Amino acid sequence: MIGTLIEGKYRILRQLGAGAMGAVYQAEHTGTGRRVALKVITGELGNRQDIIDRFWREARAAGRIDTQHITQVLDSGVDRDRNLPYLVMELLSGEDFLGFVKKTGPIAPEVALRLIAQACLGLRKAHDAGVVHRDIKPANLFLARRDAGEIIVKILDFGIAKVVMDQAQETETAGLTKTGSLLGSPLYMSPEQALGSKHIDHRSDLWSLGISLYQALSGRTPFDHITAMGQLVVEINYGRLAPVQERAPWVPPEVAAIVDRALQRKPSERFQSATEMLDAITPLLPQGWTLTESMLVPVPEALRTRVAPRLMVSSSPSLPEVPVPTFLPQDQQAPQASPHPGQTTGAMARSQATPPRTSPARTLLAVGAAALVTAGVVAGGYLAVRRSLDLAGAMRAQAWVADTIKAALPAPSPSPAPVPEPKAPAIPAEPPTRTVQLRIVPAHASVEVDGKLVPSKNGIVELSGELGSIRRVRVFIAPRYSTEKSVVVTAEGPMPETVVMPFSPVGGTPQAGSGTAQTPRSERRKFE
Template identity: 75%
Template sequence: MIGTLIEGKYQILRQLGAGAMGAVYQAEHTGTGRRVALKVITGDLGNRQEIIDRFWREARAAGRIDTQHITQVLDSGVDRDRNLPYLVMELLSGEDLQGFLKQTGPVTPDLALRIIAQACLGLQKAHEAGVVHRDIKPANMFLARRDAGERMVKLLDFGIAKVVMEQAQGTESAGLTKTGSMLGSPLYMSPEQALGSKQIDHRSDLWSLGVALYQALAGRTPFDHITGIGELIVEIIYGHVTPVQHFAPWVPPEVASVVHRAVQRKPEERFQSAAEMLAAIQRLLPQGWGITEDLLVPLPDVIRARVEPRLPAPSSPSLPDVPVPTFLPQHPQADLAAPHPGHTGGAMARSHATPPHASPPKALMAIGAATLITAGVLAGGYVATRRSVEPAGAARAQAWVAASLKAALAAPAPSAAPAPTTPAPSTPPAPSTPVRTVQLEIIPREASVEVDDKPAHASDGVVEITGTPGSKHRVRVFMHKYSTATEVVITEAGPPKPARVVLSFSSAGGRSQRGDGATPGQTTSRTGGSRIFE
């Protein structure tokens, strides 16, 4: 294509990039001399009429989106000499987010939020025009250079977008829907997109945007440890998204809550619009979401060394109502070594300074026992309803309630200590031993768990273990007739070792296997993978 003339007016100068559906070239308009980006369909796809029809519908839809955060479509047509459909777009200067993160690794929460906020502005306009992108990822988020050292995020490549406008729905056949159902980048696919569902809507883009934010904060996606495409699809649909603070403990809980909300497996529990996601981010960016060149730096070591309070497990899918924080540095020259003032007080800080509760009297214990029994009945009913094909869920809930009730009834009643007749000599307090609570992932999520020979409650496949750094805990995972036991060590910082326990089971042929596909005794560096138990 280099040196050829398209439609008698666009001179091809050089190739800028290529993908599964086409190639992009830098071209020059022979009449005006303007440099543009010209995209064509390549390979066998150019001979398929349904792909060409979709290409034109999406080109018209992208051209109608009126926002500076989406690459402008300037022209389109078919080169008559080659019968080659083409799109002409504005030529951008800069780099995509994927290339930038590959060089820098994770970035500051402030910069990550600014990038995603601008992407939300572009998606909001696209969704209002009835266009679902379906391939949101860092490689399609371009940090375009502007005047005065500014950068602007522009969304690229609507090549596999799904047009959901009424006029498009009337012409799109089942074959076209099937063609586009699994197109996209698997690491950033929403669960419904990985399933190939026909009911994909704009909330699928918000999942993908949440994964991109996860990557900007942690330097990796939640699924980087998975190497097989089939295993990845199963993990996206049925697995557990590891909290971003697990890999990036420096991320403040307010920022982690935005990520957590975006990557909820059920679309109705995510942000319901790009505008809603933008509003949540906007509260964390009181200085706005503009991006300048001096913000495009790797994560400073003083921020990487921080360990922020962990985001508590939410009781509802809604975001916590937090005030506008001041924890985000607004400029690289800010005092990065200073502690976050937003974490020196308030509910988050008070939660780490709450004194231990006194032992309750027996009357209160009886009330608590009755409450536990009632909660156990409700929990057991919920688990049995949700996992009707898997009775182990209800059994685990009942075992947990029984163990909690037994521990409560066995607690000794408090006794009044005699008042001392003489003041006791003051002695310096003994140094306190640090205690950590870590999260251990269980595969499959439906399995029952024991920690130190006591039933443990697993919330969505995650068990919390509390102990001092270096302490060892026996963890047993069991389901039906299968059982796996291992020793878990609490570390000084970060996740426990190992960070995941996978249940071993027997295949149809009698060979013992694990939930991640390895045989018992086999050493593997992979921590991902899950298997669906029927």
């Protein structure tokens, strides 16, 4: 191809890259002398007229999207001499994000958010134009260099991704290997893509963008240890998705909350638009989302040694709205009933319950187990999920803690019966109370405890109550953001220790007299 002329106007200068779909070349327009990137479609797809027609329609759709965060499509056609479909795009200087992260490893959370925020800007324009990319991944997020060292994130390969997905859905007789090669990016597929659903919308792009953010923060994808395509499909839909803080403990909980929201298996529980995802990121970037080359460095060693507070949410996003496949491994024996309220049968299949010990040290173990139950930790198998604490679960946990501690206490040693003496009636002892400090994220949010507004100092709220009592805590930034948690007062502190408010808008505006405090006008402007 080097030195040849495409359609009589584009001279091929050198090859820039190649893949299963074809190759990309640097070319020069013979009339204007402009350097461009020219992609040719080869192989089986290049011989199918319906695929070529769809490719052109998608290329024209991408060309209509007016944003600097999507690669400009300049021309498309078929070289008549070679019957070769081609696409002409702007020539970029830089590298794709996949190549960068493979060299440097994870990057600082703020830099990762700046990169994803720019990608959200591009996806917002595409989705508004009715175009779903369907192949978002770090390899398609290009770090384009501009003057003065500025980096612009550009989304590549609009037009090809939809063609690939359409053909994969229509090829009913194709095996997993063939389908996997067509999809091209199985590690970034949404659950609905992995199952071959015909109802894939823009929220699939947001899942893939969430996986890309996960990789930017931790240096790897959640399922990169899976090598078989069939197993990968099962894991994406039903396996445990390790929280990003498990692999990158330095990631702040407010950043982990964005990843967690993007990676919900049910599309209805993810961000509902690129705008909504961008709105969640914006408050965490008070200096904006501008990127420079000086920022693109590995995570500093000083940051790697930190352990940020853990995000107290589901460690495995909710199961998708599809039935469990029959080939999913099943337990051979029915699990015994769990003595721990809230624990799933999948967890008990791994570990049978044992009677309580009579040792006094069991008291400490019981309290530790109660903390795990209160936090809603659940583990086990493909169907393991981790649920947030709700009021009913907390009440069951409270009762279980009381019964366990009572049973664990050693029986009093026998002693001689004392000589009866007349005594005044005993005054009942008041139940022990405790004041604990609950951490609030973000620190400036307003807080209500049991429906009453309480002061917060540097993100710390004091809760008082009897040991085992439950307080309902609401964290909000009126009128758009709000979350509620049930917090148990324990001897070791509050459970959970931190309440994080995910930045996802809630509908409606607080009504007068509802006990909701209004954020000052300056704060509202900052977060809007």
